[in-house]
Amino acid sequence: MxxxxxxxxxxxxxxWNPHYLYRKLFKEEAEMLHFLENICTPDWNEEQDAGRSLKEATDMLVAQYPEQEENIKAFYGRWDEMLGxxxxxxxxxxxxxxxxxxxxxxxxxxxxxxxxxxxxxxxxxxxxxxxxxxxxxxxxxxxxxxxxxxxxxxxxxxxxxxxxxxxxxxxxxxxxxxxxxxxxxxxxxxxxxxxxxxxxx
Missing domain, CATH: 3.40.50.1000 (HAD superfamily/HAD-like)
Structure with a gap:
């Protein structure tokens, strides 16, 4: 019972969907999808769900992809815009x-x-x-x-x-x-x- x-x-x-935010940041859908599949990935996000700090997660990716710094920082900097x-x-x-x-x-x-x-x-x-x-x-x-x-x-x-x-x-x-x-x-x-x-x- x-x-x-x-x-x-x-x-x-x-x-909750990152697309809500990143459609504002990328002109091309394919470019946005590439970013979310290869840089700010679901696996990366799950590590924050498991307790890694947002700062550590962000700094790590910025070091790997400095050319994407602004978009990476937006993930948590503008996180509330992912909430429908x-x-x-x-x-x-x-x-x-x-x-x-x-x-x-x-x-x-x-x-x-x-x-x-x-x-x-x-x-x-x-x-x-x-x-x-x-x-x-x-x-x-x-x-x-x-x-x-x-x-x-x-x-x-x-x-x-x-x-x-x-x-x-x-x-x-x-x-x-x-x-x-x-x-x-x-x-x-x-x-x-x-x-x-x-x-x-």
Missing amino acids: IKTIIFDLGAVLID GAIEGTVEIFRELKDSGKYNIYALTNWSAETWPVAVERFDFLNWFDGVVVSGTEKDRKPFDSFYHTLLNRYDVQPSEALFIDDNLRNIKAAEKLGIESIHFTSPEELRKALEEKGVL
């Missing part, structure tokens, strides 16, 4: 789950500790959770088992009684390996359908 719901945040509840709005369909599902009073609801997120306060200030629903585990604060991240265990142990959650929602298939597989039932998020509509099929909504 499901007693606990665990949400990922980025691309599930919050629309809330993904309202998912927020409404969260509200329904919360209002039902049936579940403990937590967030397990890969997010830099230094940018996290910006999100908390902007999105009021982040205060609805019964607990939030932020990778940058823990200096650990998905898909590592230890990060999931941090949440399970801290809030005394049994894997067999939890349901995990994430847009990243890699993270879903890691949760399922630990015995946590999971839903691969693709859209609020598909999530609602999956939750109804499981009798959660």
